[in-house]
Amino acid sequence: xxxxxxxxxxxxxxxxxxxxxxxxxxxxxxxxxxxxxxxxxxxxxxxxxxxxxxxxxxxxxxxxxxxxxxxxxxxxxxxxxxxxxxxxxxxxxxxxxxxxxxxxxxxxxxxxxxxxxxxxxxxxxxxxxxxxxxxxxxxxxxxxxxxxxxxxxxxxxxxxxxxxxxxxxxxxxxxxxxxxxxxxxxxxxxxxxxxxxxxxxxxxxxxxxxxxxxxxxxxxxxxxxxxxxxx
Amino acid sequence: xxxxxxxxxxxxxxxxxxxxxxxxxxxxxxxxxxxxxxxxxxxxxxxxxxxxxxxxxxxxxxxxxxxxxxxxxxxxxxxxxxxxxxxxxxxxxxxxxxxxxxxxxxxxxxxxxxxxxxxxxxxxxxxxxxxxxxxxxxxxxxxxxxxxxxxxxxxxxxxxxxxxxxxxxxxxxxxxxxxxxxxxxxxxxxxxxxxxx
Numbered sequence: 531x532x533x534x535x536x537x538x539x540x541x542x543x544x545x546x547x548x549x550x551x552x553x554x555x556x557x558x559x560x561x562x563x564x565x566x567x568x569x570x571x572x573x574x575x576x577x578x579x580x581x582x583x584x585x586x587x588x589x590x591x592x593x594x595x596x597x598x599x600x601x602x603x604x605x606x607x608x609x610x611x612x613x614x615x616x617x618x619x620x621x622x623x624x625x626x627x628x629x630x631x632x633x634x635x636x637x638x639x640x641x642x643x644x645x646x647x648x649x650x651x652x653x654x655x656x657x658x659x660x661x662x663x664x665x666x667x668x669x670x671x672x673x674x675x676x677x678x679x680x681x682x683x684x685x686x687x688x689x690x691x692x693x694x695x696x697x698x699x700x701x702x703x704x705x706x707x708x709x710x711x712x713x714x715x716x717x718x719x720x721x722x723x724x725x726x727x728x729x730x731x732x733x734x735x736x737x738x739x740x741x742x743x744x745x746x747x748x749x750x751x752x753x754x755x756x757x758x759x760x761x
Numbered sequence: 762x763x764x765x766x767x768x769x770x771x772x773x774x775x776x777x778x779x780x781x782x783x784x785x786x787x788x789x790x791x792x793x794x795x796x797x798x799x800x801x802x803x804x805x806x807x808x809x810x811x812x813x814x815x816x817x818x819x820x821x822x823x824x825x826x827x828x829x830x831x832x833x834x835x836x837x838x839x840x841x842x843x844x845x846x847x848x849x850x851x852x853x854x855x856x857x858x859x860x861x862x863x864x865x866x867x868x869x870x871x872x873x874x875x876x877x878x879x880x881x882x883x884x885x886x887x888x889x890x891x892x893x894x895x896x897x898x899x900x901x902x903x904x905x906x907x908x909x910x911x912x913x914x915x916x917x918x919x920x921x922x923x924x925x926x927x928x929x930x931x932x933x934x935x936x937x938x939x940x941x942x943x944x945x946x947x948x949x950x951x952x953x954x955x956x957x958x
Contacts, residue, residue, distance in 0.1 A: 545941050571945070578944050581894040582913035586808040590800045593818050598795060598824045602788075606830065 536564055592634030648665070763928050791831050799824060801841060801914075802848040808910035809852035810859075811895055819832065819855055823848035842925040856899070865954050897947035905940035912937050 541553045550558055550568070558565050704712050802823045807816035827844050834843060898906060911922045923933040 541945065545945065574945055574949060575941060577890060578894060578941065578948065579913065581891055582808070582898075582909065583915075585811050586804050586910055586913045587915050588804070588807050588813060588816075590803055591813065594803055594817055594820060595795065595799050597817075598799065598821050599792075601821065601825050602791075602828050606827070655940065666783060 533561060535562055536561075537567075540568050541566060541571055544568060544575050547572075547575070764841055787832060791828055792838070794837075795824060798841055798844050802844050804914055805845055805910060806852040806855075807909075808913065809906075815855060815859075819852045820848060823851050826851075830892040837880065839927070842927060845907070845911070845925060849903075849910075853903065887913070887924050889949070893948055893951045894944070901940055901943060902946065905936050905943065908933060908936040909940040909944075 536554060536557055539550075543550045543554065549555075558568065700713065792824055799820065802913075803816055803820035806819035806823070807813065810816050810819065823844060834840060898909075901909070908922060908926065911917050911925065912919070917925075919933050919937070920930055923930040923935075926933065928936075
């Protein structure tokens with residue numbers, strides 16, 4: 531049982547491992563109880579140090595470094611990017627926001643698409659075209675217009691006044707089977723993608739070889755002027 | 762859609778070769794430090810976890826993380842201290858999760874909680890004082906614990922510890938003293954209860 535006034539001094543002396551000096555040294559020389567207490571404290575700190583040292587200074591496993599090297603070899607090469615990660619993320623976010631804003635603004639100002647116009651109710655007007663002669667029918671008759679193919683011209687039912695004020699685009703006469711293609715092309719121009727024109731094969735309109743009808747030259751009917759005047 | 766990139770062939774070749782050289786240098790540099798500092802990472806983890814297998818896993822993880830972030834380390838002379846902190850942090854996380862798991866297992870397996878099979882190290886560490894020491898060490902604040910573990914390692918002077926942790930020598934001394942004193946207060950009753958006159 532150490533003396534109360536020296537208790538802390540004993541603990542500190544044991545904790546630092548330093549030799550007691552001055553008054554404490556003199557007291558220890560005279561007090562066997564405090565000497566025993568100091569010895570106990572020194573033993574306690576020695577046990578703590580031994581326990582810590584045993585835990586910390588354990589033998590290094592031989593497998594540690596080879597395992598780390600193997601893991602490192604599996605790792606992809608570490609590179610220092612020329613753009614920091616956060617900057618790249620911020621840039622990507624800014625681009626996405628700008629794109630969305632531009633898209634929203636474009637939707638507000640975009641005029642009507644031609645596809646919408648094409649799907650509106652229409653009143654077809656049948657306009658007979660001049661006869662196109664096939665090789666078989668060429669020599670037979672000149673008045674077989676009933677059997678000739680006809681082209682329907684679709685007149686848009688949108689009132690003329692509305693068209694001129696809201697849709698300044700020119701109107702084009704096209705065959706019906708090319709209506710959709712033209713609408714697509716116009717849409718590309720409208721969205722300013724500037725895509726090149728592409729040929730598209732259509733399964734429902736089979737391509738036929740070009741057939742040219744033979745030229746027919748009528749007999750010249752030459753009459754004298756006097757006969758003409760007489761008639 | 763094919764992506765097109767505008768390049769200058771001459772400068773690209775030069776920059777790629779210099780980048781490859783820098784990568785090889787960094788890997789070589791890390792390899793040299795691995796041999797020197799690998800044991801340090803293991804010992805820090807072993808001091809926290811008191812288990813060789815777990816400590817090896819933690820040291821491995823710490824070294825791997827250090828390798829991944831090696832290019833970010835501006836002052837390579839601080840590698841040892843940096844690695845010590847990484848290893849200490851991972852070991853603490855591992856210890857906490859192990860404790861949580863142990864507590865959960867204990868709750869599920871009551872009342873028959875069986876101790877895990879002991880190996881030679883466990884037997885050596887199974888004495889009562891060592892168990893009390895482990896517990897007391899875990900209750901220490903992290904700053905005190907790390908400095909105490911480093912002080913217990915062979916070949917570490919106080920000056921080196923201070924340099925490793927980038928703290929003044931006086932702070933390192935003070936922390937070691939306080940840590941030892943707190944441990945002693947916790948363990949005194951288990952060794953020899955001291956009575957005052």
